[in-house]
């Protein structure tokens with residue numbers, strides 16, 4: 001019994017017809033209610049994170065939408081700060097002055113205020129002293145201001161794109177019904193769950209009570225849809241305020257979404273800007289305009305991430321399920337949805353990697369009560385279990401990755417160079433390994449194909465010493481939960497950096513890993529990290545990073561050798577004045593003695609000639625110095641040449657590269673070498 005229960009309640013529960021305990025009353029929850037109560041699992045942990053997640057969900061929807069119609073994305077995202085009185089007037093609330101100050105969480109007495117200010121002043125003094133001594137300055141809690149939850153801050157988030165837009169009648173469900181979307185098929189997309197935009201709306205409903213506004217138009221559509229709606233959380237249905245067709249004279253296509261939410265720009269500013277920067281790295285073919293607008297002009301931010309290439313990765317293709325990745329429920333669903341009538345056709349056409357003859361053999365193996373022509377509708381629940389059992393036990397070829405669309409080594413390298421301007425960079429694309437490995441059955445997990453691409457850079461601007469990790473999944477930057485992610489763990493624990501002549505602590509190392517798949521095994525629905533528990537992914541990540549390191553090692557070794565050579569030359573040159581001085585003095589002495597020596601003690605022809613030139617000043621200290629410097633140069637050159645012929649050639653892997661003809665449908669050709677990617681255009 002709960003100790004807070006009153007005696008009367010206790011009595012009641014003991015009566016003949018006990019009232020049902022609150023905990024035993026059966027209740028149902030709608031998905032919208034569930035996510036409203038557990039918004040942290042969708043990345044809406046607090047106002048700051050909610051602002052970040054809202055912006056990110058809208059940007060990712062825009063990119064998915066533009067890419068689905070092969071349009072080079074143009075995305076404009078604006079976060080507009082709304083001050084309290086503006087917000088109040090938006091919702092029709094009259095501004096209220098504080099009357100009873102003591103009621104408020106941030107209230108402090110005069111005495112407490114004095115004490116706090118004195119403490120802050122002391123802390124500032126210490127800070128100033130430390131700064132003067134060159135010590136690291138830590139922000140003290142006292143300097144963060146007074147206790148209290150503070151005022152809520154509100155923001156209008158607007159995201160506009162040039163994508164495919166949405167069918168007029170689908171808009172309410174797309175934005176007002178949790179778990180509804182167009183990306184549930186087996187396809188590489190940024191969105192997957194049918195949740196993101198709805199979470200932004202749920203959060204706006206929870207924090208501001210304001211509806212979401214959607215303008216949208218599809219290609220060649222004469223009208224533009226305008227829809228204002230909110231969501232009935234209990235019923236999980238859209239509550240439409242306005243849904244009308246407006247004129248679209250300019251034949252604009254795309255979508256513009258506006259939502260007003262509580263947020264915190266101060267704490268999440270850097271995360272949002274990082275996200276945009278990393279999105280620009282992995283999407284160099286898109287153009288982003290990011291704006292933060294507020295009443296205080298000094299806070300305003302405008303960043304344009306310009307398009308760096310016109311070449312988009314191919315559109316990812318929808319694929320069919322692999323037999324080893326389906327469960328019983330999915331088999332039932334596929335049977336309910338298929339247009340095929342019999343078992344043979346179903347197996348052959350609804351799955352990848354089952355040919356007609358393979359399907360016949362599988363049916364033979366299922367047992368005597370199965371036949372190729374049997375109607376799908378006649379399958380009993382037991383027979384479905386048998387099919388599932390066989391799918392789990394039988395051997396199937398691995399699915400191929402043609403349906404995937406990795407960023408591409410070229411784009412990755414371009415993005416890294418553009419953003420970090422490193423001293424050295426190496427990239428590796430698993431696509432080629434992937435094609436080869438089809439024979440070996442690698443690069444597939446649980447029946448889902450995946451491709452890993454990696455880049456490792458050394459040096460550059462805004463890069464800290466040590467490992468700087470950049471993670472991407474289906475071309476989305478992942479910024480949170482870094483510690484548990486497969487990329488971080490691999491880079492920290494499974495790569496022996498020193499064996500590649502890279503200093504893990506002192507060098508500025510950038511590590512970029514991009515994974516694409518028809519199913520990204522995110523932990524949680526927040527799309528924040530990929531766990532370390534899938535062996536296939538972990539080993540592919542390790543392999544890709546290692547491949548980059550191998551390339552870097554040979555560059556680093558060469559650099560070190562060049563440095564050593566320079567050092568040697570510098571050392572030799574340093575001694576030239578002393579050495580030539582000493583030699584010259586000896587020669588001068590000898591020349592003088594020679595003058596006064598009897599014929600018998602004179603030097604031979606060559607030596608005598610040399611001494612004559614010294615005494616007549618035809619050979620001076622400078623002449624000797626010049627000659628020695630030339631000699632050092634010559635020796636150095638010969639040594640470098642010898643080294644190159646002995647080790648240089650054998651050290652560099654040689655690779656045969658075949659140039660394909662540029663055909664009309666194939667406008668781009670990438671030549672991949674361990675050291676470069678060379679892209680040719682038609």
Ligand SMILES: Nc1ncnc2c1ncn2[C@@H]1O[C@H](COP(=O)(O)OP(=O)(O)OP(=O)(O)O)[C@@H](O)[C@H]1O
Nearest residue numbers: 061065174181182191192193194195196197198255
């Ligand atoms: N800017 C847009 N342009 C075109 N369609 C959009 C746009 N934004 C959303 N949609 C449509 O609305 C649907 C729901 O979007 P939502 O963000 O809720 O989920 P999702 O993107 O499918 O999945 P996830 O929750 O994983 O992001 C999408 O599947 C898409 O069809």
